[in-house]
Amino acid sequence: MTSTAQLPSPAGLLIDLDGTIYHGGRMIEGADEWIASLIARGVPHLFVTNNSTVNPQTFAARLQAMGIPAEPEQVCTSAQAAASYIALEQPGAAVFVIGEDGLREAVTTAGLRVVESDADVVLQGLDRNLSYESLTRAVRLIHSGARYVLTNPDLLLPVEDGVIPGSGSISALLQAAGGQKPVVIGKPSGILVNYALDRMGTTAEQTWMVGDNLLTDIAAGVGAGCPTALVLTGITNQDNLASYVEQAGVRPDVIFENLHELQTYISERLGR
Known part of the structure; x- marks a missing residue:
């Protein structure tokens, strides 16, 4: 120590x-x-x-499977905090999501609307099924005036056999193309x-x-x-x-x- x-x-x-x-x-x-x-x-x-990719129930189950005592109420994710932040700032906002199921679930649980166009906010997290089409849509929305909110700036994510690109790596592209720095939640x-x-x-x-x-x-x-x-x-x-x-x-x-x-x-x- x-x-x-x-x-x-x-x-x-x-x-x-x-x-x-x-x-x-x-x-x-x-x-x-x-x-x-x-x-x-x-x-x-x-x-x-x-990590914004899954919900607290999934995190708790993952921990329990490893023999680590955990309940969903003991898990606090950047997805939950991001959705809460947007809901307080813009109740009922229309949100375009680049991310996985945990982020989308947090958005709807907070009373926000997941949309594919005419978004008030572009909310981006880690997306391991990321497409060029989604990136293009996000960039165009940001240029049209949507706020850009980032779940977390991690460039790398540790996994069993090394590291993978994280949410921050995707954000580097969106910031370069969108010309807007995000509100960082995580x-x-x-x-x-x-x-x-x-x-x-x-x-x-x-x-x-x-x-x-x-x-x-x-x-x-x-x-x-x-x-x-x-x-x-x-x-x-x-x-x-x-x-x-x-x-x-x-x-x-x-x-x-x-x-x-x-x-x-x-x-x-x-x-x-």
């Missing part, structure tokens, strides 16, 4: 999923034991993910973090942000005023740590090689 600060006992935890709890369909070693220990100690926690934006804090009912100062990505998870936690814990289990590792610190312009409060180290540290902070 590397520490730049002694963190207080957490009143709650915001925990990243991809790269922190699992890689694709493979659980990261120690994740099941750590989450079980939080439950045993009565520590509130939410799984906060930039980490490192504070919108998703504040949405999660509101749901959990804790303050930023009391709530740790735990994740594997300095550019998103840790930057979001620092920006929101949360204590931050980086785990070197995903995007960030010892080889690229210095580079990511420079790119992000932030440092985590504590750094852990693995989840076992993190679990021990939290147990010591709780003192029970």
Whole structure:
């Protein structure tokens, strides 16, 4: 463990999923034991993910299949936060979606309308079935005055056998062609973090942000005023740590090689 600060006992935890709890369909070693220990100690926690592709029920089922205790109510996605943001700004808005089922479901659940034309908002997330036709339609809508909202800026997504291009990679194309910077919902934006804090009912100062990505998870936690814990289990590792610190312009409060180290540290902070 590397520490730049002694963190207080957490009143709650915001925990990243991809790269922190699992890689694709493979659980990261120690994740099941750590989450079980939080439950045993009565520590509130939410799984906060930039992944907008599926709904909270699917995320919870995926975690349960790995032996990790989780309920849908404990999952907070960038899709939910994006739909909530748009619904508050423009109730009943017409939304053109580039994304997968989880994003479309979040949009309709928030009382918004999914449309193919005449959209008030272009909402974009990760879309692994992306077509040139969809990109063209989105660009034309943006040029016609639609707001551009991005679920998350992740350039890469860790999977079992490496990485794949993320939502941010698609956004780079849309920004270049559309000429408009998006409203970013997911980490490192504070919108998703504040949405999660509101749901959990804790303050930023009391709530740790735990994740594997300095550019998103840790930057979001620092920006929101949360204590931050980086785990070197995903995007960030010892080889690229210095580079990511420079790119992000932030440092985590504590750094852990693995989840076992993190679990021990939290147990010591709780003192029970």
